[in-house]
Amino acid sequence: MTELMESVVFGLYVxxxxxxxxxxxxxxxxxxLHTPLMAATNAISGISLVGSMVAAGGHRGTVATVLGxxxxxxxxxxVVGGFVITDRxxxxxxxxxxx
Amino acid sequence: MTTELFVQLCYLSASILFIxxxxxxxxxxxxxxxxxxxxxxxxxxxxxTLLRHEIITYQWILVGSVIGAAxxxxxxxxxxxxxxxxxxAFSHAFGGLAVSLVxxxxxxxxxxxxxTLNTLQITATGFEVxxxxxxxxxxxxxxxKLQGFTPGRPMTFPGQNAFNFGLIAATLGLVGxxxxxxxxxxxxxxxxxxxxxxxxxxxxxxxxxxxxxxxCLLNSYAGLAASATGFALKNNVLIICGALDGGSGFILxxxxxxxxxxxxxxxxxxxxxxxxxxxxxxxxxxxxxxNEATVEDAADVLRAARxxxxxxxxxxxxxxxxxxxxxxxxxxxxxGCEVKYAIHPVAGRMPGHMNVLLAEANxxxxxxxxxxxxxxxxxxxxxxLVVGANDVVNPAARTDQSSPIFGMPILNADAARxxxxxxxxxxxxxxxxENGLFVKPNTMMVLGDAKKTISAFTHTLKETA
Numbered sequence: 001m002t003e004l005m006e007s008v009v010f011g012l013y014v015x016x017x018x019x020x021x022x023x024x025x026x027x028x029x030x031x032x033l034h035t036p037l038m039a040a041t042n043a044i045s046g047i048s049l050v051g052s053m054v055a056a057g058g059h060r061g062t063v064a065t066v067l068g069x070x071x072x073x074x075x076x077x078x079v080v081g082g083f084v085i086t087d088r089x090x091x092x093x094x095x096x097x098x099x
Numbered sequence: 100m101t102t103e104l105f106v107q108l109c110y111l112s113a114s115i116l117f118i119x120x121x122x123x124x125x126x127x128x129x130x131x132x133x134x135x136x137x138x139x140x141x142x143x144x145x146x147x148t149l150l151r152h153e154i155i156t157y158q159w160i161l162v163g164s165v166i167g168a169a170x171x172x173x174x175x176x177x178x179x180x181x182x183x184x185x186x187x188a189f190s191h192a193f194g195g196l197a198v199s200l201v202x203x204x205x206x207x208x209x210x211x212x213x214x215t216l217n218t219l220q221i222t223a224t225g226f227e228v229x230x231x232x233x234x235x236x237x238x239x240x241x242x243x244k245l246q247g248f249t250p251g252r253p254m255t256f257p258g259q260n261a262f263n264f265g266l267i268a269a270t271l272g273l274v275g276x277x278x279x280x281x282x283x284x285x286x287x288x289x290x291x292x293x294x295x296x297x298x299x300x301x302x303x304x305x306x307x308x309x310x311x312x313x314x315c316l317l318n319s320y321a322g323l324a325a326s327a328t329g330f331a332l333k334n335n336v337l338i339i340c341g342a343l344d345g346g347s348g349f350i351l352x353x354x355x356x357x358x359x360x361x362x363x364x365x366x367x368x369x370x371x372x373x374x375x376x377x378x379x380x381x382x383x384x385x386x387x388x389x390n391e392a393t394v395e396d397a398a399d400v401l402r403a404a405r406x407x408x409x410x411x412x413x414x415x416x417x418x419x420x421x422x423x424x425x426x427x428x429x430x431x432x433x434x435g436c437e438v439k440y441a442i443h444p445v446a447g448r449m450p451g452h453m454n455v456l457l458a459e460a461n462x463x464x465x466x467x468x469x470x471x472x473x474x475x476x477x478x479x480x481x482x483x484l485v486v487g488a489n490d491v492v493n494p495a496a497r498t499d500q501s502s503p504i505f506g507m508p509i510l511n512a513d514a515a516r517x518x519x520x521x522x523x524x525x526x527x528x529x530x531x532x533e534n535g536l537f538v539k540p541n542t543m544m545v546l547g548d549a550k551k552t553i554s555a556f557t558h559t560l561k562e563t564a
Contacts, residue, residue: 008219011330011338018339021118022346028125031444031469034351034451035183037124038318041347042190044117044137047340048325049164050148051201051332056163057154060208065159067204072163073170074197078190081171083138085186088175089455090134093127096463 036089043082049075109147110336116140127464144336180459181416184448188242194321195234198328202228221281223330225274229294230324236298238317251307260368266297310448311355312366319348351450358444360506392543397519398559404481409440410512411453414487420550421460427557440466441473441510443491474511483515487549493534518542521549
C-alpha cells in the first residue's frame with residue numbers, strides 16, 4: 001500500500017469512528033438542550049482555527065497571510081462567541097427552586 | 100520531534116475533551132461543566148498549534164484572533180435570545196468562510212511554490228472549499244430569511260430543482276477535473292464560484308418554518324467542510340471535530356424532519372407552503388366560524404382552571420411573549436392552577452428554540468415537556484393555552500388524509516377541556532392550510548398580539564383576585 005493510500009485509510013478510520021461516537025453522544029442530548037448543542041458544536045467547529053493559524057502565520061506570501069488572517073478572525077469569532085453564548089444559555093436553564 | 104509529539108498529544112486531549120463536553124450536554128445538570136471541558140480542549144488545540152514549526156510569525160494570528168474574539172464576545176453577550184436562530188445561521192456562515200479561505204490559501208500557496216498536491220490533498224481541498232463556500236452563502240441566505248432581509252416564503256421558479264441538480268453536477272464535474280489536473284487554477288476558482296451560487300440557490304425555495312432543518316443541515320455541511328480540511332492537512336483533530344459537528348447537524352436535521360413526518364428530500368426540494376393548491380378556502384365561508392372570544396371571557400376560563408398546558412409556537416418568539424407567559428403562569432399558580440409547557444420539536448425556527456426562550460424567562464426546565472411526555476395529559480387538562488402555534492396543533496394531521504401535514508405528530512391541544520388560542524389574525528399558518536382546531540366548539544380564539552393579550556389576562560386576573 002502506498003503512503004498516500006495509508007493516510008486516506010487512516011483518515012477514514014478516524015472520521016468514521018468519530019462520527020459513530022458523535023452519533024451515540026448527540027443522540028442522548030434532550031430536546032431541551034438542542035439550541036445550546038448547536039451553539040456548542042458551532043464553537044467546536046471553530047477548530048478550523050488550527051488550519052487558519054498556519055495559513056496566517058506561515059510566511060506563505062501576502063495572499064495567504066491576508067486570507068489566513070480573515071480566516072483566523074472568522075474562526076475565533078465562532079470559538080469565543082460560540083462558547084460564550086452556549087454558557088449564557090445554559091446558565092438560564094434552572095430547575096424549580098423549592099420555597 | 101518532542102515538540103511534534105507534544106502537539107499531537109494536545110490534539111488528542113482536545114479531541115477527547117470535545118467528546119466529553121458534548122456528552123455533558125446530555126443533561127442540563129452537567130451541561131455547563133461539559134462546555135468547560137470543551138473550552139479547555141479548544142485551548143489545548145490552540146496551544147498545540149502555536150507550537151508548530153510551520154508557524155513563523157504570530158502578529159497576524161494575534162490581530163485576527165483579537166478582532167474575532169472581540170466581535171464574537173460582543174455579539175454573544177448582547178444578542179437577544181429571540182434572535183438565536185439568526186445568531187446560529189450567522190456563525191455557520193463564518194465557519195464556512197474560515198474553512199474555504201484556508202482551502203484557497205493552501206491551494207494558492209501550492210501553486211505559488213510550484214508544488215503538486217497529491218490526489219488526497221486536492222480531493223480534500225476541493226471538497227473543503229466547495230462545502231465551505233456553499234455553507235457561507237447558504238447560511239447568509241438563511242440569516243436573511245430569518246431576519247426578514249429576504250422574503251421568508253419559499254421562492255420558486257420553474258425547473259428549479261433541475262437547475263439546482265445541474266449546478267451540483269457541474270460543480271462535482273469541476274472538482275473531478277481538478278483531481279485529474281490539480282494545476283487547473285481556473286477550474287478551482289470556477290468550482291468555488293459555483294459553490295457560492297449553490298448555497299443561495301438551495302436555500303431560496305425553503306420557507307420559514309422549514310428553517311430548523313436547513314439550519315441543521317448547514318451545521319452539518321460546516322462540519323464536513325472542517326473534516327475535509329483535516330484530510331487535506333492530515334490533521335486528526337480537524338477530522339474528529341468535523342465528524343462530530345457534521346454528525347450532530349445531520350442527526351438534528353433527521354429529528355426535525357421526522358417531527359414533521361417528511362423526508363429530508365421533501366424539505367429541501369419540496370418548496371413546502373409555496374403555492375397552496377387550488378383556491379384558498381376561507382374558514383368563515385365554508386365551515387363553522389371560529390369561536391372568537393374576548394379577553395374577559397378567556398380570563399374567566401383561566402380563573403376557573405385547575406390545570407393548564409401552554410403550547411408555545413413561533414408566534415411567541417415574534418411577539419417576545421415569553422416573559423408575559425411566565426407572569427401569567429405565576430398568577431395562575433397563586434390561584435391554585437398547575438402550569439406545564441408542551442414543546443413540539445419543530446416549534447420555532449430552530450431545534451430547542453422554545454426551550455431557550457422559556458428558560459430566559461426563568462421558567463424552570465422541569466416544567467417543559469416534550470411531545471411524547473405530555474401528549475396523553477391534555478385530555479385530563481382544563482385549559483390548553485396555544486401561544487402563536489398553528490400547524491403543530493392542527494388536528495388535520497391526525498384525521499385528514501388529504502392534508503399536506505397528515506401524519507405529522509401533533510400536540511393534542513384539542514383534547515383539553517377548553518383550548519384558548521392566541522393568534523395574530525385568522526390567516527392560515529405557514530403550511531397554508533386551515534386549522535380545524537380554531538372552529539371546534541371548545542376552542543376560544545383571542546386575536547391580537549400574544550404579548551399584549553397575555554398581559555391583559557394577567558391584569559384581569561390580578562384585578563379580580
